[in-house]
Each structure stands twice: as structure tokens, then as C-alpha cells.
Amino acid sequence: xxxxxxxxxxxxxxxxxxxxxxxxxxxxxxxxxxxxxxxxxxxxxxxxxxxxxxxxxxxxxxxxxxxxxxxxxxxxxxxxxxxxxxxxxxxxxxxxxxxxxxxxxxxxxxxx
Amino acid sequence: xxxxxxxxxxxxxxxxxxxxxxxxxxxxxxxxxxxxxxxxxxxxxxxxxxxxxxxxxxxxxxxxxxxxxxxxxxxxxxxxxxxxxxxxxxxxxxxxxxxxxxxxxxxxxxxxxxxxxxxxxxxxxxxxxxxxxxxxxxxxxxxxxxxxxxxxxxxxxxxxxxxxxxxxxxxxxxxxxxxxxxxxxxxxxxxxxxxxxxxxxxxxxxxxxxxxxxxxxxxxxxxxxxxxxxxxxxxxxxxxxxxxxxxxxxxxxxxxxxxxxxxxxxxxxxxxxxxxxxxxxxxxxxxxxxxxxxxxxxxxxxxxxxxxxxxxxxxxxxxxxxxxxxxxxxxxxxxxxxxxxxxxxxxxxxxxxxxxxxxxxxxxxxxxxxxxxxxxxxxxxxxxxxxxxxxxxxxxxxxxxxxxxxxxxxxxxxxxxxxxxxxxxxxxxxxxxxxxxxxxxxxxxxxxxxxxxxxxxxxxxxxxxxxxxxxxxxxxxx
Numbered sequence: 314x315x316x317x318x319x320x321x322x323x324x325x326x327x328x329x330x331x332x333x334x335x336x337x338x339x340x341x342x343x344x345x346x347x348x349x350x351x352x353x354x355x356x357x358x359x360x361x362x363x364x365x366x367x368x369x370x371x372x373x374x375x376x377x378x379x380x381x382x383x384x385x386x387x388x389x390x391x392x393x394x395x396x397x398x399x400x401x402x403x404x405x406x407x408x409x410x411x412x413x414x415x416x417x418x419x420x421x422x423x424x425x
Numbered sequence: 426x427x428x429x430x431x432x433x434x435x436x437x438x439x440x441x442x443x444x445x446x447x448x449x450x451x452x453x454x455x456x457x458x459x460x461x462x463x464x465x466x467x468x469x470x471x472x473x474x475x476x477x478x479x480x481x482x483x484x485x486x487x488x489x490x491x492x493x494x495x496x497x498x499x500x501x502x503x504x505x506x507x508x509x510x511x512x513x514x515x516x517x518x519x520x521x522x523x524x525x526x527x528x529x530x531x532x533x534x535x536x537x538x539x540x541x542x543x544x545x546x547x548x549x550x551x552x553x554x555x556x557x558x559x560x561x562x563x564x565x566x567x568x569x570x571x572x573x574x575x576x577x578x579x580x581x582x583x584x585x586x587x588x589x590x591x592x593x594x595x596x597x598x599x600x601x602x603x604x605x606x607x608x609x610x611x612x613x614x615x616x617x618x619x620x621x622x623x624x625x626x627x628x629x630x631x632x633x634x635x636x637x638x639x640x641x642x643x644x645x646x647x648x649x650x651x652x653x654x655x656x657x658x659x660x661x662x663x664x665x666x667x668x669x670x671x672x673x674x675x676x677x678x679x680x681x682x683x684x685x686x687x688x689x690x691x692x693x694x695x696x697x698x699x700x701x702x703x704x705x706x707x708x709x710x711x712x713x714x715x716x717x718x719x720x721x722x723x724x725x726x727x728x729x730x731x732x733x734x735x736x737x738x739x740x741x742x743x744x745x746x747x748x749x750x751x752x753x754x755x756x757x758x759x760x761x762x763x764x765x766x767x768x769x770x771x772x773x774x775x776x777x778x779x780x781x782x783x784x785x786x787x788x789x790x791x792x793x794x795x796x797x798x799x800x801x802x803x804x805x806x807x808x809x810x811x812x813x814x815x816x817x818x819x820x821x822x823x824x825x826x827x828x829x830x831x832x833x834x835x836x837x838x839x840x841x842x843x844x845x846x847x848x849x850x851x852x853x854x855x856x857x858x859x860x861x862x863x864x865x866x867x868x869x870x871x872x873x874x875x876x877x878x879x880x881x882x883x884x885x886x887x888x889x890x891x892x893x894x895x896x897x898x899x900x901x902x903x
Contacts, residue, residue, distance in 0.1 A: 357680065358739050358741070358743060359680050359681055359684075359743070359745055360745060360746070360749065360785050360786065360799060361739075361782075361785055361786025361787070361789075361790065362675075362680075362786075362790070364678045364680050365678075
């Protein structure tokens with residue numbers, strides 16, 4: 314089992330989510346986050362005072378998947394989320410030790 | 426123990442006032458115009474008709490003035506509460522709104538007991554007397570010195586709304602760091618020591634600066650440029666300097682947490698201001714219309730002025746800038762509203778928009794004071810320039826306020842040829858500045874030595890909503 318964590322542009326969320334549903338991903342957690350890699354922020358001005366905003370809004374999608382789905386999911390995210398510009402985001406893959414379904418206490422890959 | 430004693434004193438004082446008020450104020454008979462003994466003679470019928478016309482006039486004036494009173498109260502709550510609330514950080518939104526709201530209640534009680542009397546009963550040139558203590562003698566009978574067609578009680582409640590919003594404006598200077606208890610005490614003293622004398626001098630019987638009642642230095646102030654905006658704005662500057670900067674200012678970014686709230690507040694201020702300025706005509710007449718139009722035009726031109734100045738200097742016109750500009754224009758047109766032509770109102774507004782923009786964006790950062798919500802930059806500065814420009818643009822064609830012994834209209838402002846009026850305006854402005862500076866320093870010293878002004882640093886960092894009120898403005902996760 315692996316956890317795939319993707320940080321993407323907020324405007325790409327719908328496209329990525331639909332594409333993932335299409336290849337059979339059944340569970341995901343989505344959160345609104347702020348952050349930056351090499352993308353520059355912007356300046357806001359209020360009553361003549363400048364504020365540099367370098368933490369930009371992004372969306373984080375987290376999924377725990379059986380190993381066989383990891384490669385298809387990664388390619389799907391790449392094709393749906395890419396614009397080719399700085400700020401597109403990143404994908405991280407982590408090993409997962411255990412997964413448990415709370416409703417019936419099922420464990421392992423069948424709990425995903 | 427300290428809190429218990431404080432609450433006990435407050436409770437006793439309140440009980441005393443309520444008791445005394447109930448005992449003293451007997452209901453006044455409604456001022457229905459009595460027709461002469463029923464008669465079919467032309468003279469009798471004519472008198473009856475005149476009475477009915479006067480009644481109709483009163484009905485029109487009184488309904489207008491009550492609406493205006495409501496509009497001005499709306500300017501404080503929710504107008505100013507939202508405008509200021511949106512400008513502070515999220516952790517302080519409730520505390521900021523509470524400052525405006527509590528004054529709605531507090532100043533009302535103070536006004537009823539002693540405030541109205543100190544402003545509007547006869548006394549000296551500088552302060553009124555005790556004739557109307559506990560609103561004694563304030564009922565449905567008009568006081569012709571002030572407004573002959575509406576009950577004195579209407580006049581009282583209209584003026585009350587001005588007395589409420591004026592101290593509320595000062596809160597912009599010490600936002601995010603003032604103790605609530607200290608603010609309450611400060612405002613009670615401020616209202617008594619600064620507002621009441623200033624209002625009496627400009628609008629009260631025998632007032633030193635009263636232009637319509639023969640004051641020694643007639644300062645033209647139609648709706649309160651000096652009484653409301655200069656006193657509060659300058660006082661705000663003194664408070665900002667005395668209290669010092671917020672923790673982290675100016676290095677830590679402290680942008681407004683909701684320009685949306687400020688926007689709504691500013692629009693409510695604009696609409697409410699029609700009550701503030703046009704209502705100061707004290708009747709539903711052509712002068713009210715004139716003031717209404719001047720107010721609207723002043724706001725519009727100022728919004729444009731600020732936006733243009735910002736567009737040029739920053740490359741983009743901001744929403745916060747546009748609404749701030751409108752407010753600055755409304756402030757500046759306040760003293761002028763019942764004296765100037767619509768075209769002059771456009772000019773005054775535009776000048777105020779640009780001037781206040783520079784005050785807020787350049788002067789404030791140059792001198793480094795933390796006037797958090799620009800109470801001085803908008804109200805102090807806007808009120809000053811508006812009061813002076815009133816001396817320039819006031820004209821008898823709009824409002825023949827000065828008359829010679831035969832009742833002929835005299836020149837009013839510079840455009841009429843009476844350039845000296847600008848000097849009279851300057852006297853009023855300087856008195857307002859002086860009273861605000863000296864009075865505020867004294868009050869700050871008193872309150873500081875009694876209970877302290879600023880919250881401790883941990884409270885300031887935690888946020889006043891939690892520290893002072895035990896609440897959070899937004900709990901979206903719930």
C-alpha cells in the first residue's frame with residue numbers, strides 16, 4: 314500500500330478528481346493549503362502599505378492505494394494537472410504500514 | 426474586588442439616574458395646535474387652516490428627522506462597526522465592533538442624564554447648563570431657537586446619534602490594543618469634556634462659534650466637521666501617539682481580514698450620511714435637498730480622487746482605496762453640506778479624496794505613528810480641510826445664514842467675496858484641535874493612572890476577542 318500525496322493548482326482540482334474517478338480511485342482526501350516551491354508570490358496594497366504574499370493557495374489530494382494503482386494514478390495526475398508553468402505542484406509517494414476501515418474493522422488492502 | 430466595586434458604583438449610578446429620571450420627567454402634552462373657539466367667521470377659519478398647515482409642516486419635518494436619526498444611528502451600527510471591523514485582524518473583529526456597539530448604549534444613557542443639557546441648554550459661551558438635566562423640559566414642544574417645527578425631543582434624539590458616532594470614530598486609532606474597560610471610561614470623560622463643549626460652542630445657545638445664533642467667531646459647520654470629525658480625528662492621533670504602536674508594527678503584516686465587511690460598512694456610512702448632513706437642515710425643505718445632493722456629490726468626487734491618486738501611484742485602484750476615498754469626501758463635505766453648491770461639493774470632495782490619500786499613504790508612514798484605522802488620516806485631516814474649504818465655497822445663494830439688521834443676506838464665504846470667513850473657519854478649527862489635544866491628553870493620563878489603557882502583550886497577541894470578550898468572531902468548523 315502506498316500513500317500518494319499531490320499538491321496541485323486549485324483550478325486543476327475538478328479535472329484531476331474526475332480523471333482519478335475514471336480510473337477507479339474510490340477514496341481521497343482533499344484539503345486547501347498554502348505554500349510555495351519556486352513560484353514567486355504577489356504584492357497586495359492596503360491603504361498605501363505593501364504586503365508580500367508568498368504563500369500561495371494550493372490544493373492537496375491524499376490517497377492511500379494498492380501498489381498496482383500507484384503508477385496509473387501518478388500518470389493520471391500528471392496529465393490532468395500539468396500546465397507546464399512553475400507552480401504546477403508536486404507528487405510525493407510514501408509507504409503505508411496499515412489501513413483499517415472503521416465501520417467493520419477490516420484491515421489491509423481490502424480496507425482501501 | 427476591584428471589578429466588584431466598579432460594578433457596584435456603576436449600578437448605583439444607573440439606579441440613581443433611572444429613579445431621578447422617572448420622578449422628574451412628566452409626560453408633556455402633545456402639541457396639537459388648538460383651533461380657536463369653533464367659529465364660522467373667515468378669521469376663525471383662516472386661523473384653523475393656518476394651524477392645519479403648521480401641523481402638516483410639522484408632520485413632514487418630524488417624520489423626516491426621525492428617519493434621519495435612525496440613519497445616523499445606522500452609521501455607527503452596523504456602518505462603522507463593519508467598516509472598522511473588516512480592517513482589523515480576524516482575532517480582533519468582535520472587540521472592534523463591540524467598541525462601536527457599546528457606545529450606542531453608553532452614550533445614550535450619558536446623553537439622557539447630562540449630555541444633552543450640557544450641549545444644548547443655555548449656559549456660557551463654552552458649555553451649556555443644567556436646564557435639561559435628565560431631559561427635563563424635553564418633550565413634544567419645539568424649541569424655536571433650534572428647530573421650530575419639530576418636538577425638542579426629536580432634536581434631542583437626532584443630536585444623540587451624533588454624540589454616539591463621534592467617540593466611536595476615535596476607536597480607529599487604538600484598535601487592537603486598548604482595554605475595553607479603559608475605553609468605556611475614556612469615552613465617558615471624552616464625551617463630557619470634549620464633545621459637549623465643542624457641540625455647545627458650535628451649535629448651542631450662546632455658543633462661542635455659533636454661526637446661526639450670533640457667536641463671537643461664527644464658524645460655519647453645518648453637520649459637524651469640527652464638532653465630530655476634527656475633535657475625534659485629532660483625539661485619535663493623540664491616542665495613537667500616547668498608546669504607542671501595536672506589537673509587531675510596522676514589520677509584521679497586518680492586512681485587513683475582510684475588505685468585504687469594510688465595503689458593506691462604507692456603503693452603509695454613505696447612505697447613512699444623508700441623515701447626518703441632510704438631517705442637519707432640521708426640516709424637510711430645500712436646504713435638506715441641497716445638503717443631500719452636496720453630500721452625495723462630495724462622496725462621489727472623493728472616491729474618484731482617491732482612486733485616481735492610487736491608480737497613478739500604485740498602478741491599480743484598490744477597493745479599499747475607493748471606499749476610503751468616499752468616506753473622506755463625506756467627512757470633508759460634512760461642514761460644508763448646507764452651504765455650498767453641488768459643483769463646489771464636487772471640488773471639495775475631489776480635493777479631500779486626494780489629500781486624505783496622501784495623508785494615509787505618505788504622511789503616516791513618514792512619521793511612523795500607528796493610527797491603525799486611519800481615524801486621523803481620514804477624519805482629522807478630512808474634517809480640517811473640509812472646514813477650511815467651507816469658508817471658501819459657502820454661499821448665500823445656497824444658505825443666507827448671515828443677515829444684516831434689515832434681514833438682507835450678507836456674503837458668506839470667499840466665493841461671495843467674504844474671504845474673511847476662511848479665518849473664522851480657522852479659529853473654529855484651531856479651537857477644535859486645541860480642545861481635542863489638551864482634553865485627550867488629560868483624559869488619557871487620568872484613565873491610565875486609574876486602570877491602565879493598553880492590554881498586556883499576551884492579550885494583544887492572543888487577540889482581543891478571546892482575551893477581553895471570551896469569544897471568536899468566526900468558528901466555521903462548527
